[in-house]
Amino acid sequence: MTTSAPLQESQASGDTRPALIEQPIGAFFAAMAASQPDREALVSRHQGVRLSYGELDQAANRLASALLGLGLDKGDRIGIWSHNNAEWLLMQLATAKVGLILVNINPAYRTSELDYALNKVGCKVLVTMARFKTSDYLGMLRELGPARLPQLKTIVWIDQAGQGADEPGLLRFSELMARGDPQDARIAAIGATLRADDPINIQFTSGTTGFPKGATLTHRNILNNGFFIGEAMKLTPADRLCIPVPLYHCFGMVLGNLACLTHGATIVYPNDGFDPLTVLETVQAEQCTGLHGVPTMFIAELDHPRFGEFDLSSLRTGIMAGSPCPIEVMKRVVKDMHLGEITIAYGMTETSPVSCQSSTDTPLDRRVSTVGLVQPHLQVKVIDPETGKTVAPGVSGELCTRGYSVMHGYWGDEEKTREAIDPEGWMHTGDLATMDAEGYVNIVGRIKDLVIRGGENIYPREIEEFLYRHPKVQDVQVVGVPDAKYGEELCAWVIVKPGQVLAEEELREFCRGQIAHYKVPRYIRFVAEFPMTVTGKIQKFKIRDAMKAQLSLQEEKTA
Template sequence: MPEQHATTPSAPPAAAPSHAWGDTAAPLIEQTIGDFFAGVAECQPDREALVSRHQNLRYSYSELHAQARRLASALLRLGLAPGDRVGIWSHNNAEWVLMQLATAQVGLILVNINPAYRVAEVEYALTKVGCKALVTMARFKTSDYVGMLRELAPELALCLPGRLASRRLPELRSVVWIDVAGEGDEQPGMLRFSELMQRGDAQDARIDTIGVGLRNTDPINIQFTSGTTGFPKGATLTHRNILNNGFFIGECMRLTPEDRLCIPVPLYHCFGMVLGNLACFTHGATIVYPNDGFDPLTVLQAVQEERCTGLHGVPTMFIAELDHPRFPEFDLSSLRTGIMAGSPCPIEVMKRVVQQMHLSEITIAYGMTETSPVSCQSSTDTPLAKRVSTVGTVQPHLEVKIIDPESGQIVPRGTSGELCTRGYSVMHGYWGDAEKTREAIDDDGFMHTGDLATMDEDGYVNIVGRIKDMVIRGGENLYPREIEEFLYRHPLVQDVQVVGVPDARLGEELCAWIIPKPGAAPTEDDIRAFCKGQIAHYKVPRYIRFVAEFPMTVTGKIQKFKIRDAMKDELGLHESKTA
């Protein structure tokens, strides 16, 4: 017999680090948005670029380019110069996208103002970045934008258009309101958008002269991040940031000029203006706005009548479309792709979207405003199991790593930590706030997202929650996302959000807010019985509440801090104030 030798068992191989780089085969676009769009319009002048259904407007690429140039000329004639900030306070319409293109052509910085803002918030936004001009809707549903502006600047009624001098808005000089081609009441001190357009000249030589001097690294857009406390910060983005991000997002969706993308998400947010508008423009595809604000019925109508091949939305939008009583009436067979993003995607909702809406190639995107926004995305051929359980892999020309929030060291794959992003997409900075910029972007150029994530052996990233959302119960680290995914399986549950609330004995306890399916009336006992024996006892929510809706931003992001505050009020958990 051969001689036997004692062997020492080898240690298992160490897990690879949670660190990944995107593909660099396709080069970055090094043009400005204006130059790039001009090239697309020249290549396919007659192809439909924009359909704004609620306005009954349609533009070919050549028409949209010419109108954007006319508007750029008109803005210059207001006395604006490259680098000046111009606000847009509006829901989705053709004027919004014209502002996006026109400002980029002449180096004006477009400032996105949330249509949900009220007096104090819009005052903060306009003064924080020093807007010299503002384009606004007159009103929308219960929002009276003109009325709020008059409250802020009563001097408007007394001044000539373009000559505003306001105590509370010291930099603002011009206010333009979006009218319907000459219809509606006059607004003293304000200029109609239709009149502004008439003042412009698409052949204005200054547009090209200014364009030659612009760089793609120039700031071109300011977006206010949705803060959970205090006022938001103005993330400043460049041509290079958002143009490239839009391009690579469209590549993941395999967009072509034959695609028609339905965009019901707000333009004031990156989801609409980058994942929507710029993804289309960089691929010569057609944009379809179904309405000015989200309405599930008009989305279904737009997809059918415009034969849309793509549809964007946050999970709550897709849920509203799927559960609309008229959903079975519509032919959605033209659909192929789109993006679900903005908040974690429930697995069960994703399965329904694929099966019932024909979105077999829908993708999941993840990011934040400060990274233009997408860092990770699945592709059209990502296996469904990965699409419903991850946010895909790192985008081209970007780098992501997952670190221990305490030590800063990269964690092994499969281990939870904070996701950080580096590359062309990282913002220019927070406008006028160098200290907060340094807090967000480290010395190595990584943007710290504040999101907890894991990376698997194939590089797929899974977002497991926010660092500040993690619940610590009796020494156990609990991730609300995991519990939400389980509760979505209950046949009577339409939507669910899980948060932690303070507990004197265990540190925190779990609370679930549940939206039942239409016509359903589950009880707390039903939910607890569903959990029993299926998940660990400490993951079963102690508090269960049934609600009609969640507090959320207009982009569909759930405001969990408001759920926590409501529960603290209900349970009397707020700290008492002493003299």
């Protein structure tokens, strides 16, 4: 976005060049593969798999043929319940080629959540890992059984190394692949009927209350978002992107896979689940030029005892996203990991996901303090949550997004869709933001995270950014907890850097005279880790719940 004059209100529109891609994913990828068949498309380090663009296209066609052989038709739903591997990417491409709707199932789901998700969207086929660490996926499926999953006709399990035992009544992924024909004429015939605005992907998002909602995304949604994300990173076929973030989430699937595939770049998976050492080893061994991650991942990599052993000088760009990016962490990533052109991205699953992103040439002060400008072909505005009116620059309010990236809707839930997307097509994000006069957006928190202490509005992120400056603090999360006198009080959960000792009074002393007295956390707890989702998002509601329970217990003891 470019502006010739300062904005008079907090609303901005992205560039309209280049034009949007109006092809379905399968056709676009087939053309990319034909243009550079021998260039490396995928490296899955933990599997020892390397595929060129030509080989990946052939394998995706073979799988598409095999899926049709299971009796699936265009528009049918097929689930993928797995951590990162080559099979995940093949499923993403194969389903898109023949119009099957891929349903991303969170690997952290357990039986009740799986039951709900599969039945909500009517999955006919599920492709799953057999097990991962302590998670027995096939065991959970056996526990549910056909009676609880009446629409599920076929279970395919990914038979990787060390998981080769027979599973009665279930189909091996390798066996499924062997059934397919990459020259199957049905692939082209179905492909010719697909449109860019056909739904192609369902991702479950929990929102703030109630059951998970199935955000339904189209070819047009995610293909274009992946393309413009890659443009902001200045990706080319020479780039090699290390993707340790989960594929089941938009971060891995769109910001990772599709950003690469729309630019002819190489996808590199360091492992099936996140491990900081494996990431560092992979970046060095594969000469990766890009690296994605949520802030907690970058912190884990930077603070790994062996960090200094690795040559990361090949790195150039990448994305830090998923949760607010601490300024001090961002500075370390740029300096110590050679990520001078790293970008910040902001979005939500319902917007495919990215609405705003900094670019490789955004001034560093803006890159570490904002989420950049609105993406091409999109609009964003900041509104007063009470009146709905657009606020002036610098004033906080709810961020709304409109344009090609807004989801098709929540699967089978028109009421929730209408609550999220207003009649003018604006997606209401629930995030509090400010926009400056040049259009740079800063996320200041969630509407539900705002703490009101004695009538003072406090944004937890502001306090977190300040506490990060303490040399002994590795990570910190701030929440509000109930208080009889002030309504709410601040609570900080702090992870101390390895080998350091930090006391409550030392941290409070650090705050005195530097921030307003009402912003100094009343409660400080030192913890080893935060409750978080599999994608690395901090679950602040669990921190609040734990503190409420602690405080109630203390009150009972003193009563």
